[in-house]
Amino acid sequence: MRIIAVGRIGRGPEAELFARYAGRVRPALQLTELAEARGSTGEIRRREAEALLAALPASAFAVALDLGGSMPDTEAFAAQFGRWLEAGRPVCFLIGGAEGLDRAVLDRADAVLSLGRLTWPHMLARVMLAEQIFRARAIAAGHPYHRAGRP
Numbered sequence: 001m002r003i004i005a006v007g008r009i010g011r012g013p014e015a016e017l018f019a020r021y022a023g024r025v026r027p028a029l030q031l032t033e034l035a036e037a038r039g040s041t042g043e044i045r046r047r048e049a050e051a052l053l054a055a056l057p058a059s060a061f062a063v064a065l066d067l068g069g070s071m072p073d074t075e076a077f078a079a080q081f082g083r084w085l086e087a088g089r090p091v092c093f094l095i096g097g098a099e100g101l102d103r104a105v106l107d108r109a110d111a112v113l114s115l116g117r118l119t120w121p122h123m124l125a126r127v128m129l130a131e132q133i134f135r136a137r138a139i140a141a142g143h144p145y146h147r148a149g150r151p
């Protein structure tokens with residue numbers, strides 16, 4: 001499984017947090033970073049869309065991260081993610097840059113996932129996604145990391 005994301009995380013707290021969660025995921029969670037494009041808002045979206053789609057394997061099951069996507073709870077996401085993995089296509093999550101994802105990416109996506117109605121910086125979106133992927137795999141494995149329900 002792979003995250004294909006616009007922007008380079010460099011060093012810093014976001015990189016440390018991403019590594020903390022991504023490093024625990026099995027099978028390994030790969031990261032492909034793409035350069036942020038320049039130009040007008042439309043040009044940025046279009047150029048970043050071209051790069052995202054070029055980095056996406058033709059056989060991939062593409063999951064676009066977008067505010068307009070479905071908003072499953074953690075258990076539903078874990079179940080859905082398990083089915084995507086079992087289907088055998090490489091699962092690739094796509095995260096946009098500051099201007100968001102172009103329509104072309106959303107049209108290619110096999111699923112569109114929202115992390116909630118709040119807009120997050122793209123570097124934090126990648127951290128939150130990595131945590132949820134780790135949590136989903138922990139649920140699938142029966143690992144006690146996820147404590148379901150309220151105390």
Ligand SMILES: C[S@@+](CC[C@H](N)C(=O)[O-])C[C@H]1O[C@@H](n2cnc3c(N)ncnc32)[C@H](O)[C@@H]1O
Binds near residue numbers: 095101114
């Ligand atoms: C700063 S946001 C882009 C905001 C942009 N104005 C838009 O409406 O999409 C950068 C990227 O982070 C991801 N992102 C941020 N908040 C998100 C959320 N609540 N749900 C899903 N993805 C989110 C998306 O991939 C988005 O393209």
